[in-house]
Amino acid sequence: MNSTDTPMVTIVRNPETLGEIVRAKRKAARLTQAQAAGLAGVGNRFFSELERGKRSLELGLVLQVLERLGLELAVAPRGPNLFALPVPEFVAAQDSKASVERKGSTKAGGEKHAASEHATQAGKNAEAGRAAGTGVRSKPKRDDGRGLRGR
Numbered sequence: 001m002n003s004t005d006t007p008m009v010t011i012v013r014n015p016e017t018l019g020e021i022v023r024a025k026r027k028a029a030r031l032t033q034a035q036a037a038g039l040a041g042v043g044n045r046f047f048s049e050l051e052r053g054k055r056s057l058e059l060g061l062v063l064q065v066l067e068r069l070g071l072e073l074a075v076a077p078r079g080p081n082l083f084a085l086p087v088p089e090f091v092a093a094q095d096s097k098a099s100v101e102r103k104g105s106t107k108a109g110g111e112k113h114a115a116s117e118h119a120t121q122a123g124k125n126a127e128a129g130r131a132a133g134t135g136v137r138s139k140p141k142r143d144d145g146r147g148l149r150g151r
Helices: 015-028 033-040 044-052 059-068 087-102 114-132
Strands: none
Touching: 015 044, 015 059, 033 044, 033 059, 044 059
């Protein structure tokens, strides 16, 4: 087996590295940016921004470009960290923590804070109003003096 038979794997930790990989693949195929963008089904500007490593590009379109260029994105564990827990355990830990927080904060003597109870009751009232179709809102609309005609 020679070196052309084994796929090259590059670790991508930032958008600039991904852009360099896309540019190298495009140039190896002897395509202009416009040709590659057309084949990938994206605009020239998007393709150019991808090659430059723009951080805010739409992930779905990035994946589309990679697929059309014959590339794929793989995700692998990086090393020990908070997310190294198996997903079900981590999610279960977060769910149990959130449910404890939702029960309401308490004062030293065990009584609930009044603000917490008020917020909970306001949420229940709004929920009940929506369920009944009454349109009850937790906050009243502001009247700007124009009445209904001014809107």
